[in-house]
Amino acid sequence: MHRRLFFALSFLFFAASYAPGNAATPTASGEAATKSWLVRWQPTLLVNGTPIVFQVRPPARLESLSGRWFDHEVFFNFDATKKSWYGIAGVSLETHPATYLLTLKATTSGGKEISFEQKLRVRSAKYPSIAVTVAKQFTEPSPEQLERINQEKTLKQDVFGRVEPEREWSRRFRPPVNARISDVFGTRRTFNGKVQSMHQGLDYSVPPGTPVSALNAGTVLLARPLFFEGDCVVLDHGQGLLTLYLHLSEIKVKEGEHVAAGQEIGLSGGSGRVTGPHLHVAVRWQGIYLNPATLLALKLP
Numbered sequence: 001m002h003r004r005l006f007f008a009l010s011f012l013f014f015a016a017s018y019a020p021g022n023a024a025t026p027t028a029s030g031e032a033a034t035k036s037w038l039v040r041w042q043p044t045l046l047v048n049g050t051p052i053v054f055q056v057r058p059p060a061r062l063e064s065l066s067g068r069w070f071d072h073e074v075f076f077n078f079d080a081t082k083k084s085w086y087g088i089a090g091v092s093l094e095t096h097p098a099t100y101l102l103t104l105k106a107t108t109s110g111g112k113e114i115s116f117e118q119k120l121r122v123r124s125a126k127y128p129s130i131a132v133t134v135a136k137q138f139t140e141p142s143p144e145q146l147e148r149i150n151q152e153k154t155l156k157q158d159v160f161g162r163v164e165p166e167r168e169w170s171r172r173f174r175p176p177v178n179a180r181i182s183d184v185f186g187t188r189r190t191f192n193g194k195v196q197s198m199h200q201g202l203d204y205s206v207p208p209g210t211p212v213s214a215l216n217a218g219t220v221l222l223a224r225p226l227f228f229e230g231d232c233v234v235l236d237h238g239q240g241l242l243t244l245y246l247h248l249s250e251i252k253v254k255e256g257e258h259v260a261a262g263q264e265i266g267l268s269g270g271s272g273r274v275t276g277p278h279l280h281v282a283v284r285w286q287g288i289y290l291n292p293a294t295l296l297a298l299k300l301p
C-alpha cells in the first residue's frame with residue numbers, strides 16, 4: 001500500500017522534475033538513453049523547517065558530485081544499487097516562501113565538468129504558540145549557572161560546526177520510542193512569561209526509564225550532561241546531519257562510538273530545562289534545526 005503510493009509519488013517527481021527541453025535524447029545507436037539530469041526530492045511539499053533528501057541521476061558516470069543550497073554545500077554519496085547519488089539538506093525555519101535554486105556541480109569519469117540547476121518552491125508553514133512554566137533557574141540563571149551555560153555554548157558551537165561529508169545514514173529514519181507526540185516542532189513557546197523560544201524538536205510523552213533508540217546509523221558526537229539539555233546524546237549521520245536526544249536519565253553510549261539504526265542509546269528522563277519527564281528529539285543539518293516528524297515520514301530506499 002505504502003510502497004504503491006511511493007511509486008506513484010516517484011512518478012510525479014519524475015514528471016515534475018524535468019525542465020522543458022531537457023528530455024531524454026536517443027543515442028547514435030538509437031537506444032533510448034537518458035541524457036539529462038534527473039533530480040527528485042522528498043518530501044514533495046517543502047516548507048520552512050523541512051529536511052530534504054535529494055536523489056540525483058546524472059546524465060553521465062560521475063567521479064564526484066556536490067550541490068549548493070542556501071550557501072551550504074550539499075554532500076552526495078553514490079548508491080550503486082539505485083544508480084543514484086543521495087544527499088541531505090534542509091530549509092531553515094526563517095526561510096521565506098519563494099523559489100530557490102539547488103545548483104549541482106559534477107566531474108564525469110572522463111574528467112569533464114558539468115552542472116545543473118534545479119528550482120525548488122518553498123512554502124510557508126503554520127506553527128502553533130504556547131506558554132510553559134519551568135524551574136526559575138532556567139529563565140533566571142545564577143552567575144555560576146550563566147558561566148556553565150556559556151562554556152557549553154562554546155562546546156556546542158564546536159561540536160555542531162563539524163561536518164562529516166561521508167553518509168552514514170541509510171534507509172528510513174525510525175522513531176526513537178513508540179509513544180505519543182506531546183509537542184510538535186516549530187511551536188513558539190514563552191517560558192515563565194519571560195523567555196521566548198521556538199521549539200526546535202519533537203517531544204514524546206514517555207515515563208522516565210523508557211529505552212531510547214537511534215533514528216539511524218551514526219557516530220556518537222556528544223554523550224554527556226548539559227545545563228538546558230540535561231543528559232544528552234548527539235549522533236552524526238554524515239552529510240551534515242545530526243540527531244539529538246535530550247533530558248535522558250541514563251546515557252548508554254560513549255563519544256566516538258558507532259551506533260546502528262535502532263540501537264538503544266539511553267533511557268528517557270526529565271533532566272535539564274523541562275516541565276516534566278519526556279523525550280525531546282531534534283534534527284540538525286549544518287546549523288539548521290529541522291522537523292524530525294518530516295524526516296521520520298520519508299520513504300527512503
Ligand SMILES: [Zn+2]
Binds near residue numbers: 202280
Ligand atoms: Zn522538546
